Amino acid sequence: MNITLLIGWVISFGLILYGIFSGGELGWFIDIPSLMITVGGTFGVLIAISPLSMLKTLPKLFKIALLPPKFDAQKYIDQMVEFANTARSKGLLALEDSANKCDDPFMKQSLMLIVDANDSAKVREMLEGSLAYMDERHESARTFFEKGASLAPAFGMLGTLVGLVCMLQNLDGGDLGPAMAVALITTFYGSLFANVIFTPLATALKNAHDSEAFCMQIIIEGVMAIAAGSNPRMIKEKLEFMLPKSAKKAEEAK
Numbered sequence: 001m002n003i004t005l006l007i008g009w010v011i012s013f014g015l016i017l018y019g020i021f022s023g024g025e026l027g028w029f030i031d032i033p034s035l036m037i038t039v040g041g042t043f044g045v046l047i048a049i050s051p052l053s054m055l056k057t058l059p060k061l062f063k064i065a066l067l068p069p070k071f072d073a074q075k076y077i078d079q080m081v082e083f084a085n086t087a088r089s090k091g092l093l094a095l096e097d098s099a100n101k102c103d104d105p106f107m108k109q110s111l112m113l114i115v116d117a118n119d120s121a122k123v124r125e126m127l128e129g130s131l132a133y134m135d136e137r138h139e140s141a142r143t144f145f146e147k148g149a150s151l152a153p154a155f156g157m158l159g160t161l162v163g164l165v166c167m168l169q170n171l172d173g174g175d176l177g178p179a180m181a182v183a184l185i186t187t188f189y190g191s192l193f194a195n196v197i198f199t200p201l202a203t204a205l206k207n208a209h210d211s212e213a214f215c216m217q218i219i220i221e222g223v224m225a226i227a228a229g230s231n232p233r234m235i236k237e238k239l240e241f242m243l244p245k246s247a248k249k250a251e252e253a254k
Contacts, residue, residue, distance in 0.1 A: 076222075
């Protein structure tokens with residue numbers, strides 16, 4: 001569970017509601033035409049500019065943002081050291097059994113490439129290419145929410161213009177209240193959806209991607225070191241140099 005995302009949402013919505021109730025009523029901030037302009041317009045354009053294949057992945061993206069997969073970098077390093085010990089004592093071919101037991105598809109693919117005695121330079125090129133393709137896929141997914149964060153304020157401003165036009169048309173004695181509500185609340189909705197919904201979701205997906213990409217880099221460097229016949233202790237030290245200082249301190253404290 002992405003606790004920080006949920007805590008952030010609770011704090012944001014809580015303080016917004018506090019601000020509303022401290023000076024007014026919740027009903028003042030609920031306006032159906034404003035929601036239709038801001039939310040409907042934003043999602044309508046997002047649907048229009050996104051391929052169908054991307055839209056089908058939205059439930060999965062929400063799940064990743066709220067329940068991000070766990071990637072323990074230290075665990076990956078320990079596995080690499082274990083594989084290095086196996087290769088050193090039994091040879092690279094012995095890693096085939098280890099590869100078949102891997103839950104991580106990228107780790108399995110990486111081990112099988114060196115088991116098949118492929119050229120090291122080509123192996124690195126293939127693995128780094130796989131990492132680059134994953135980065136492109138994840139970036140295209142994040143773009144949906146990043147575009148939403150830019151579109152929502154734009155439709156909020158569009159709603160403001162609609163409300164102002166309606167207000168001016170009713171200056172001769174018509175009911176100005178609903179028109180002013182559309183004019184002002186659409187800007188509120190646009191800012192709310194952009195900054196509280198879309199931006200945190202995009203950032204959550206970026207954080208999940210960074211964690212996965214970092215572990216893939218550990219796999220690449222570990223596999224290449226194993227293929228080169230490096231000492232398992234040296235492999236461990238090399239990979240742990242990639243860890244942030246906080247992770248190193250936590251590991252030393254165990």
